[in-house]
Amino acid sequence: MLRYANPTRFLQLSSALVPWLGAASAALFAIGLYLGFRVPPDYQQGETVRVMFIHVPAAWTAMMGYGLMAAASLVGLVWRHPLADTAARAAAPLGALFTALGLVTGSLWGRPMWGAWWVWDGRLTSFLLLEFLYLGYIALWNAIEDETRAARVCAILALVGAVNLPIIEFSVDWWTTLHQGESILRKGGPLISSVYLWPLFTMALAYTFLFFTLWLLRIETEILRRRARNALLAEGP
Amino acid sequence: MNGGDYGFYVWTAYGVSFAGLAAAIVLTVLGRMRAAKALEKLK
Numbered sequence: 199m200l201r202y203a204n205p206t207r208f209l210q211l212s213s214a215l216v217p218w219l220g221a222a223s224a225a226l227f228a229i230g231l232y233l234g235f236r237v238p239p240d241y242q243q244g245e246t247v248r249v250m251f252i253h254v255p256a257a258w259t260a261m262m263g264y265g266l267m268a269a270a271s272l273v274g275l276v277w278r279h280p281l282a283d284t285a286a287r288a289a290a291p292l293g294a295l296f297t298a299l300g301l302v303t304g305s306l307w308g309r310p311m312w313g314a315w316w317v318w319d320g321r322l323t324s325f326l327l328l329e330f331l332y333l334g335y336i337a338l339w340n341a342i343e344d345e346t347r348a349a350r351v352c353a354i355l356a357l358v359g360a361v362n363l364p365i366i367e368f369s370v371d372w373w374t375t376l377h378q379g380e381s382i383l384r385k386g387g388p389l390i391s392s393v394y395l396w397p398l399f400t401m402a403l404a405y406t407f408l409f410f411t412l413w414l415l416r417i418e419t420e421i422l423r424r425r426a427r428n429a430l431l432a433e434g435p
Numbered sequence: 436m437n438g439g440d441y442g443f444y445v446w447t448a449y450g451v452s453f454a455g456l457a458a459a460i461v462l463t464v465l466g467r468m469r470a471a472k473a474l475e476k477l478k
Contacts, residue, residue, distance in 0.1 A: 246441045249448045256452065295459050299452050306448040310441050408456065412463045419463070422470035429477040 203281050205421045212414045219411040226404035233397035240394070249307040251397050254382070255405035257300035257325065261363055263293030263409060264328060267335070268360040271353035281417075283349035284424075286356060287339055288416035292409055294332035301329060312376055320369035321377035324362055331359040 230251065240247035267289040274282035304322070305315045316322065335352055342348035370379045381389040388395060 244441055245445050248445050252448060252452045292459065295455055299455050302451050303448040306444045306451075310444050408460075412459060415463045415467050419467045419470045422467075422474050426470065426474040426477055429474070433477075 203279055205281060208281060209418060209421060212418050216411055216414050216418075219407050219414070223404050223407035223411055226400055226407060230397055230400035230404050233400060237393050237397060243311060246307055246310055247394060249303055250394070251401045253300060253303035253307055254398060255402040256296050256303060258402055259405040259409050260293055260296035260300050260325075260328060261366060262406065263289050263296060263413075264331070264356075264360065264363060266413075267293060268356045268363075271356040274349055275353040275357070280349075280424075281421075283345075283353070284420045285413075285417055286353065287349070288420055289413055290332055290335045290339070292412050292416070294329060294336065296405070296409065297325070297329040297332060300325065314376075317376045319375040319377055320373035321366065321375050324366045324369050327362055328359075328366060331355070331362060335359070 234248055234251040237247070239245050243250075267286045270282045270286035270289065273279060274286060304325075308317070309315050335355055338352050338355060339348050342351060369375060370377055382395070382398070390398075
């Protein structure tokens, strides 16, 4: 694992992985969409059940992205490895996007099902906080000129913010929420029919693979930018 | 599927999601290509 902490080796590995991950994501999107539009409407939710196939994967990916960002931040903070800081920084805009998609699609599902675009319940509020954590992290990085200092300060923010992940996960158990309780990844098995589970899990994999494809590309971009900046500095005025 | 009474919500959710993901893919790939070109020029 440490072998790939070297940027040159990382670029070699990443360049080999990206086309496969991208292709797998595209194929899974095609299968997931096909399955998602073939299933019958739910007896309660009607056609809006199809929103679940994009809302839940976006929310899961957003949380996974924050977990990866926090883990990379911890590695950067403890071992002071620039590649870990780069990985954490590269995950933030992607995480912010997936969180925003989770919020918007959730709202578009909530309006016809709950009669409200938004409610301040535990799940929705903690998930909105996730978006603010991502945006705050990005703003903080851009506000500090010294990259080493920016990486350290942002790593602390990412680690403190990681407390929000279990809050999001267990909010539906801890508080009475309008958002439904855990119905998929729960003890005793999922509560929803397997007819809906297949398109949901296929789309979740597609979103996950897409996240990794874009994350690796963004890390590659940052490595190349740093090399270009170092080359410019070496040239001198 | 036309979404019945809920077509607006379903199609808007899919439209917003795919617009967002497509924008992320395009911006990421363009950023990667620009960074590679900039480094190439310096070499």
